[in-house]
Amino acid sequence: MADDETRIVLTHLRTSLNADPARFANNFFARLFSLDPSIRDLFPPSLAHLRNAFPRVVDHVLDGALAPTGHGALVELLAQLGRDHRKYGVLPQHYELAGRALEAEFAAVLGSSRTPAAAAAIGQIVATITGVMSGAAAKETGPPATPARVVQKFQISREHAVVRLVAERPLNYLPGQYVEVCIPQWSRSWRMLSPAIPASPTGEVEFHLRAVPGGTVSRSIVLETAVGDVWSIAQNHGMLRVDPNTPTTMIAGGTGLAPLRAILTGLAANVDNPPIHLYYGARHPGELYELATLQPMCAMSPWLSVTAVTEERDDPWWLGSIASPTDLGFPHMLGTLADAVVHDADRTPGYWDSRDVLIAGSPAMIETTERKLLINGASYRRIHHDPVG
Ligand SMILES: Cc1cc2nc3c(=O)[nH]c(=O)nc-3n(C[C@H](O)[C@H](O)[C@H](O)COP(=O)(O)OP(=O)(O)OC[C@H]3O[C@@H](n4cnc5c(N)ncnc54)[C@H](O)[C@@H]3O)c2cc1C
Incomplete structure (x- = not known):
């Protein structure tokens, strides 16, 4: 646990880092590649994704280090990152160089506010990050x-x-x-x-x-x-799943149907499942290309019902669908998925407390739908989706 002085410096470090995360990431990678230019070959041609993700991870680690509890979850996150980094071909010696680059950039961000106690705490945090990541990677025996x-x-x-x-x-x-x-x-x-x-x-x-x-x-x-x-x-x-004892509303926008379809296919092998209602949406009816697959699944699964939702009633000329949702026997609602689900929901008080909601689709669709559900009484802990972005 950090003492008060160190906490103040680490909090200052977080604030400075978050003021310009892109600069922090750029400087870190520049330092790393100058320590060993061959490391650049391990990374993709564009560092845009890493520039975005890296400061967020570092901020999360600093936040965790400052927190009085929850260090187990932080260690597990770092271990997972270490296992994930095996696919880039990261070797044990690269962790040592990454640690040096990170410590040097932290020192540069802090400047004159870096006290000896804070420097020691930062050294310990960096050693934990690199030690846990490389240790977890080394323990993994399967192919990356x-x-x-x-x-x-x-x-x-x-x-x-x-x-x-x-x-x-x-x-x-x-x-x-x-x-x-x-x-x-x-x-x-x-x-x-x-x-x-x-x-x-x-x-x-x-x-x-x-x-x-x-x-x-x-x-x-x-x-x-x-x-x-x-x-x-x-x-x-990922943690998307259906609780066997809880009625579930699934909301899928476009290709967001994929993980929900995998769950439904897995459930189809069970004798008994909770009631599941799937809202499957797109802009045009012809983009709901999986309706034909869902039709036999629905016919064989009394626990499953599906509503098609589209923003436009008809297809444009370049998107002719073979059959409309209604032809295939599905109720068809017009509007956004968020509006359709809220409009369709049972108004009985407590309705949203008794069911899980699984949302999958584009980041914008997930955020809009979640917000609308929360405004309309769904409870935060009942709504599940993959990380957005
Ligand atoms: C948990 C998870 C599961 C996913 N599953 C699928 C899947 O099954 N099928 C699938 O097609 N995609 C899926 N994605 C999205 C996928 O990972 C990529 O982000 C997406 O394909 C864009 O990659 P890109 O290289 O083409 O775009 P990039 O070159 O990385 O980005 C180019 C531009 O597109 C924007 N962008 C990135 N992702 C999206 C997005 N999802 N929607 C709108 N704009 C975006 C960026 O902000 C950027 O401006 C999933 C994402 C997550 C987080």
């Missing part, structure tokens, strides 16, 4: 990533594609979890994707992709990925 070959690709629309792969070894993610993926067109640029089917003993896996505007990897997958490409699939994360 699994190669998987593309065996099928379906272009659903200009922006959407479904990609099926077979991995060299079975993948061990749980339904609803996401994995880290790297494609040959963007080496070392890892992105999170949610498998749309539960892990199979023979390594089959399916991803649903949306090319985001200005996106690099997602655009390449939708436009360039071809049968025969070999992807790398690493570490699984």
Whole structure:
């Protein structure tokens, strides 16, 4: 535990770091690469993702170090980061250099306010970060990533594609979890994707992709990925799941259906499940391409019901769907997912207290939907989604 003087300095360090996180990240990486230029080769061509994520992790660690409790969770987070970094080819000696670069940048940020006691506390924090990460990485015996070959690709629309792969070894993610993926067109640029089917003993896996505007990897997958490409699939994360004893509302925007579909497919093997209502939404009816898959699932699963939600009633000329949601037997609501779910909900007091809500989709859709549900009485602890961003 830090003494009062050290706490003041560490709090000042956090404030200064958060005032200009991009500068902190740039300086850290510049220091690291100058200590050993060959380390640059381990990182993706664009450091944009790391520049964004790195200061947030450091801030979280400093916050945890200042907190009186919760150090176990912090150690577990660092251990997970260490295991995750194996996929970059990070070696034990790199941790020593990263520690030196981090300590030097902390010292530069603090300047004259760096007291000897604070310097010692910072040295200890940096040693903990590098020690826990490298220790956890060294303990892990399995391969850091699994190669998987593309065996099928379906272009659903200009922006959407479904990609099926077979991995060299079975993948061990749980339904609803996401994995880290790297494609040959963007080496070392890892992105999170949610498998749309539960892990199979023979390594089959399916991803649903949306090319985001200005996106690099997602655009390449939708436009360039071809049968025969070999992807790398690493570490699984995430806690999305259905509690077997709790009625659940699922809200899926576009390709956000993938993790929820994997959960539903996994549940379909059970004799008994809680009631689940899925709201599946997109801008146009023709973008709800998974309705045809959900139809037989609904027919065989009395615990599952589905409502289609679209912002527009009709498809544009370039997006002709074979059948409308109503043709397929689904109720069809117009509006945003957030509005549809709130409008449709039972008004009985306590309704939202008795059910879980799982949301999956774009960061904007998750944030809007969560906010609307909270305003309308849903309880924060009942709403679950993957990290946004
Ligand atoms: C837990 C999790 C699971 C995910 N699962 C899937 C999935 O199953 N299918 C899928 O297609 N994507 C999924 N994503 C999003 C995916 O990881 C990438 O962020 C997305 O594909 C964009 O990557 P990019 O390289 O094309 O864009 P980048 O080159 O990284 O970014 C380019 C621009 O796009 C913006 N951007 C990044 N991500 C998004 C986004 N999701 N929506 C809107 N704008 C964005 C950035 O802010 C930036 O301005 C998931 C993300 C998370 C966090």
